[in-house]
Amino acid sequence: MPPINLGIVGVGKIVRDQHLPxxxxxxxxxxxxxxxxxxxxxxxxxxxxxxxxxxxxxSVDAVSLCMPPQYRFEAAHTALSAGKHVFLEKPPGATLSEVADLQATAAAKGVSLFASWHSRYAPAVEPAKAFLASTQIKSVQVIWKEDVRHWHPNQAWIWQAGGLGVFDPGINALSIVTHILPRSAFITAATLEFPENCDAPIAAELHFKDAANMPIHAVFDWRQTGKQTWDIVAETEAGTMVLAEGGAKLSINGELVFSEPEQEYPALYCRFAEIIKSGTSDVDIAPLRHVADAFLLGKRKVVEAFFD
Structure with missing residues (x-):
């Protein structure tokens, strides 16, 4: 096949940092x-x-939509209705209903829709999934803490309703957890911390369990300076697994067993090409569903105002 002619909508930081290269x-x-x-x-x-x-x-065959999630639905619907394949940056939409509508439109038009979760393509994620499938999991801890001023300087949209706030990075952790665990889980309790001048949270604490009552505890915080923390720790019958640095490194019982350079976005584009060629779609809403559940079930705690 000849190369797929691509258009990008929303030329911002993530496009320059990841998509264009x-x-x-x-x-x-x-x-x-x-x-x-x-x-x-x-x-x-x-x-x-x-x-x-x-x-x-x-001649555009496909589009990558990289604008904030609050503005993505109309562009996606326009592209799909025109018979174009669509790559959705994460999260795939501002609401679950939007994504369901886009799935139906893609199916009706016979084009591919890709809800991309870049953190699932971190190099150590698949080895972590294989390890967890080989043993009994006792508990999981997720620690996702970073400095919002470093990663999202002067980006007002993330603090607006629908911008997700700390769930913008937190959903990356959820995309990994929903991929590597052998059973689905659901939120049982949550606390969301909202700056008094913002409509989206700056921190969140989530408690999950699965059908076997295995506990999962997640802490997301956008106020961490210095070294950033993106770790998933699982206590298992075979020992302690640590998936560190956002999925880049895997350690078992303190021994580093897997580490490779990050190639998430090249892998995403390989996957997008694959589903276009096969005439299929790839739309997993599990991470976004967890975020929606957190907003539904979570207690709201007001904290000091945030200023960039």
Whole structure:
């Protein structure tokens, strides 16, 4: 097959940091257009809206949607309705209902929809999944703490309703947990900390259990400075498993058993090409469902105001 002609909508930090380098290395995709209110890519035709882009460049086969989740549904619906394959940055939507509607539209139009969860493609995630499948799990601890001022400087949308707040990184942890555990789990209690001037939480503590009553405890916090923490720790019959650095390193009983350089976004684009060629979709809403459940069940705690 010839390369897939790709358009990107929403040219911001994640596009420059991850999407553009991955596309440049891919033989599967050819970036032919962008649509963004402010950002452009050198040498690539730029438009202000997805409608303008699709009208001007009908050869676009697929689009990657990288705007904030609150604004993604209309663009996705426009692209799918035009018969284009769609790559959704995480989270796939602002609500579960939006994603369900997009799935139905993709199926009706016979195009592929990809809800990307980049952290699932971290190098040590599959080895961790294989280890957990080989033993009995006693408990799981998730510690996801980082500095929002470093990772999201001057990004007001993350503090608005629908922006997810600390669940923007926390959903990465949930995407890994829902992938590596052998049984599904559900939230039993949660506490969400909201800055008094924000509509999205800056921290969260979640308690889960599965059908066998195996406990899972997760702590997400956006106020950590210095060394950042992205760890999943499982106590098992075979000892302690630590999936560290966002899924980059795997240790068993204190011994490093797997570590490779991060290649998450190149793997995402390989997967996107794969489902396009096979005429299928890949839309797992389990991580987003957990976030929705946390907002449904969680106690709200107001904390001091946040200023960037």
């Amino acid at each position: 991955s596309i440049a290395k891919s033989a599967e995709f050819n970036l032919v257009a962008t649509a963004s209110r402010h950002g452009t890519v050198d040498g690539v035709p730029a438009y202000k809206s997805i409608e303008e882009m699709l009208d001007a460049v009908p």
